Amino acid sequence: MANKASKSLARQNSATLNRTHLTTLCIHLIFILYRLLFRRGSIIKYILLSLPSLLIEFYLERLGRPVYRGTEMIKPGEDLAAKGLTEYLWDIVYSTWIVLGLVAVVGEWAWWAGLVVPAYAAYLAWGLYKGFMGGQMPGMPQMGGAEGQEQQGEKSKRQAKMEGRGDRGGKVRYR
Template structure:
């Protein structure tokens, strides 16, 4: 029973990495077949445009791959590849790259790579949501003049008002 959670996470990580490498291998082999007769300029751009996905794949592989000892016991389960946040964003970058590669394979155009412009826009949106309240971007705060004119009764919930009303009553008598 000991280590069941780490074994479960290690198995999930192995499955996620296997799925990622299977999809990557299939799409990239089709891209290479399409690029066999292409110009050097197109090869250059494909290498440059694949660098972010290669970096993300490397980080996912390095940090998410579990390590086992010779008897098959989990030594290190790796970071959880199903977690939200940066790990999810790395998977998104890889999948957006595969989407752009699909456009290259099917339509023989590099215009699908414009979808990668969404990555910095999305990161900016997420950072605004995280850093906005810290930098004073809280739009829900009232101006000082508005808060002084608002009655205090409006700020209390119904539950608070009911508790204050019934607070002085004795409910139980003990003998």
Template sequence: MAGKSSKKIAAKNAAILKQLHVLVVAILSLTLLRKWFSNGLISTLKPILFNVPMLLCLYILERTGRPKYEVSNAAHGKYKLVNEGFDLESGGLTEYMKDIVYVSLFCNLGTVFFNTMKWWFLVLVCPAFIFYKLYYLKQQYFPGASASKADLAETTPAEPSKSKRQLKREKRGDKSQVRYR
């Protein structure tokens, strides 16, 4: 039973990477063939150049997420799981890298269907989203960094606010709640 979860993670990672590789090879080959047949060899350099960030993200996902096996019994062909790889479904940076891959594939499909490179302006959504997330994190963890000192003086209350319990006790007048017969 031990190691069952790592085997599941390894199987999921292998399936995700296989799906990504199949999509990338199919769509990228369609894009290159479309550009090569419509405009010649020189126009195929643009899609290659625009797909460099996608290929870098795919390479990083491959290196970190691919499970590694070791042959434990060469005669029977049994393999032992050495490293299941980083969980590709865990979120965080892996999700952002997969988003970059999917947005690039969408832009490639737009290039194939409409024979225009203007679809690649959608790739600008990725850095804009990253800047938005960084700005949000900055506001969340450093709220005083953007406010000026005059604004802080105006918004700082002279007396700290009281909790609900303190307000109830003041309302009761600190009378005891115990009743004697």
């Protein structure tokens, strides 16, 4: 059972990518057929607003698809269920599916719903920018002026007791 984790990751990635590609293909085909048969709309909007999702899907394919040489696995691919950027990329793919469904059902004005993800990304980027410009790292607790100095100057009872005994930070003394 050598490389059991790698084999399991490769199986999961392959299944996820195959399911995603099939779902994307079905959604886009249904959207195009529905638009041709029942509603007319802008093909330019469809291409421009679907292209980022398709490019992200291509990137996830390159990132997560296992690489084989014959029957030997060379690389299992990156974890497609990872937190962080990969998670945001999946959110873009899913939101594009939702927007395509909305546009097909309710009409052209639903393309505006596709701006939710970029607007949220801009909001996060603005918060990050403000955090760096304000001298405060994002995600860190903010220490107010006088409060922060008071909290830093105070010692706990345990620290005072250890210093009273002569213990300087719990350092190991060698003989």
